[in-house]
Amino acid sequence: DACRKDHRQASAMALSHLPSRVAPWRAWRPFSFVALVTAVSVLCSAPARAEVLDTKTTREPIRVVLPSPMPSGIAANDQVPVTFYPAQGSCGRPAPAVVLVHALGESTDGMMRRVSKYLSAHGICAAAFVLPYHMSRQPRGLNPVTRFVPRDVSLGVQAFRQSAADVSEVVTWLQSRPEVDGSRIGIMGVSLGAIVTHLAMGLDERLTAGVAVL
Secondary structure, eight states, X not given: OHHHHHHHHHHHHHHXXXXXXXXXXXXXXXXXXXXXXXXXXXXXXXXXXXXXXXXXXXXXXXXXXXXOXXXXXXXXXXXXXXXXXXXXXXXXXXXXXXXXXXXXXXXXXXXXXXHHHHHHHTTOEEEEEOOTXXXXXXXXXXXXXXXXXXXXXXXXXXXXXXXXXXHHHHHHHHHTOTTEEEEXXXXXXXXXXXXXHHHHHHHOTTEEEEEEEO
């Protein structure tokens, strides 16, 4: 149908922007992110639900804070900030969604914000969330590396378990949104986010497609 055709065209356009020769990662990673995440949304190809959304449904980014389902006991770290970008021009139907997981040590959400905006403009919902011990979840004086690559293995186990649980909390929230087709939710992560992507997909069968960029 028309929506599926739009998704194929978005994927083809994103892929066409990839450089013909391999360049340094920092130079071409925005293009690879767009291509890969768009491909994830196309892979989530289960039929969309039939109901038509109210045309007044908001299309502006929505910021929410969810409780971590596997708390660490550190108050700031146990709140999960999520920025949701509803799909624009989704033909009045619930659209597929992609959970975006950032890299280790990120101090801003700049790249995921740009990717989210791109996907939203091409009819794909995006939800970018903050991993444990990063950004607003980072306790004063604590380096995220000391939790995800620690000398004490138990600290790493806790951080990764919380991260995967947080992904599932985001998926649950997405399925509550009328803009989202709950049967077509994918995930994409880079670096640390790629590892979390694998963990989350192994634990949550609602994630129907994923791309892990190491």
